[in-house]
Amino acid sequence: MKTSYSEIVNENYIGKTENPIPMNEILKKANEEKLEPSSSSLEKVLFLGIDVQQDFMDNGALGVPGAHEDVARMTKFIYNNMEKISHISVSIDTHIPHQIFHPCWWIDENGNNPAPYTVITLADLDSGKWRPIVEPIKSREYVENLEKNSKKKLCIWTYHCLQGTEGAALENQFANMIYFHSVARKYALNPIVKGQDPLSEMYGIIKPEYDRRGYVNQALLNKFAKFDKIIIGGEARDYCVYESLCQMLEFYKDDTDMLKKFYILEDCMSAIGDKAEVDKMYADLQKKYKFNIVRSTEFKL
Structure with a gap:
């Protein structure tokens, strides 16, 4: 890599609205890296960032304590595995004021x-x-x-991730890194937009908590099957990350080979609720589905 981590991410600006590194400059450097396109990767590795948005940062409208450090670790993990991660997907929670949980x-x-x-x-x-x-x-x-x-x-939650506002945007330093990756590895990064139904909550990325239509994002579930590893980080550990994981694992519950493909970066997500209770939630889930819980600083691709 010719481009250093600090040329892409300034950790002092995580969660802030201003971004001191121009995106055009970042993407120019990405294009100059001349890395192999993701389509050439023999092992297909997906990094899935769940709701890494400004309003979920420590001081955001619905802030998750510890989110800033999570972003720092996620961006370092992506940078250190720039040529091992073949694709990145991100979910974007998106609302208007008049929704049932506001x-x-x-x-x-x-x-x-x-x-x-x-x-x-x-x-x-x-x-x-x-x-x-x-x-x-x-x-x-x-x-x-x-x-x-x-x-x-x-x-009832605080108003958060309102469409078109700064709070709904991807956290800016995380955005620097994932867009750098997509240009350097030559693939289109397609966000997963969720939460727009005014009459439902949608913590998980696959389906709402309840809706009359019974909507399920089957295309996204099918997409996961094309990867050898699915690595997950984001916010919050006990809500959108947990529910997304539950929905994905439940769909693949009878496919043990598929379940082994899921890797949760436990140091790249933080909880709103009691940590001990959330730890137990994940321990119970891991016991049931046999997926992987790892640390970004120790996990090697």
């Missing part, structure tokens, strides 16, 4: 919106504690099915 969707008996992190249950709807200002029938259906089928309750 405050303006709901009011109480006094017309007040719920505070962020309020949990709304089916019992709350039936008692009149909270009511939706739009789509009352479909909203109740969603909360009911969320509790019945997903065994979850609706959590």
Whole structure:
């Protein structure tokens, strides 16, 4: 590599809106590397970055403590494996204010919106504690099915990843690295946009928590089968990363060879909730599906 890590990533600017390294300069350097195209790689390795966006950085609208350090480790991992990783995919959480998990969707008996992190249950709807200002029938259906089928309750989040805002953008230093990789390795990086249905949450990248259509991103599931390794990092460890992993592993549950292809970079993701509880979630999941949990600083491709 002629281009140094520091010519692509400035760790002091992780999570900030300003980017001191012009993207045109970065991509010019990428093109000058003359690396083998990803299509020539004998081993197909996918790096999957889940929701590595500004609003999920430490000081973002829905900040995940530790996200800055995760980005630093992810970008170093990609740089150190520039010619081993053949493709990168990223998911991008994308919303508008009026969605079922945002405050303006709901009011109480006094017309007040719920505070962020309020949990709304089916019992709350039936008692009149909270009511939706739009789509009352479909909203109740969603909360009911969320509790019945997903065994979850609706959590009201801070407004985050609003379409077209800085918070919805990829974290800028991570973007520097992944776009450098795509140009240097000569492939198109196609983002996975999720979360646009106003009547559903979509933590995982494969399907919503509940929707009437029963949507499943089958094309993405089929894409994974073309790779020899799928390496995953992102935010948050206990929400979008975990749910994405559950959805992928459940689909391939009867294919032990496929399950072994999944590698979770445990030091490239952080949790919103209690770390010990999240550790147990992953330990239980690993015991069930036999995928790999590794550290980016130790894992060799």
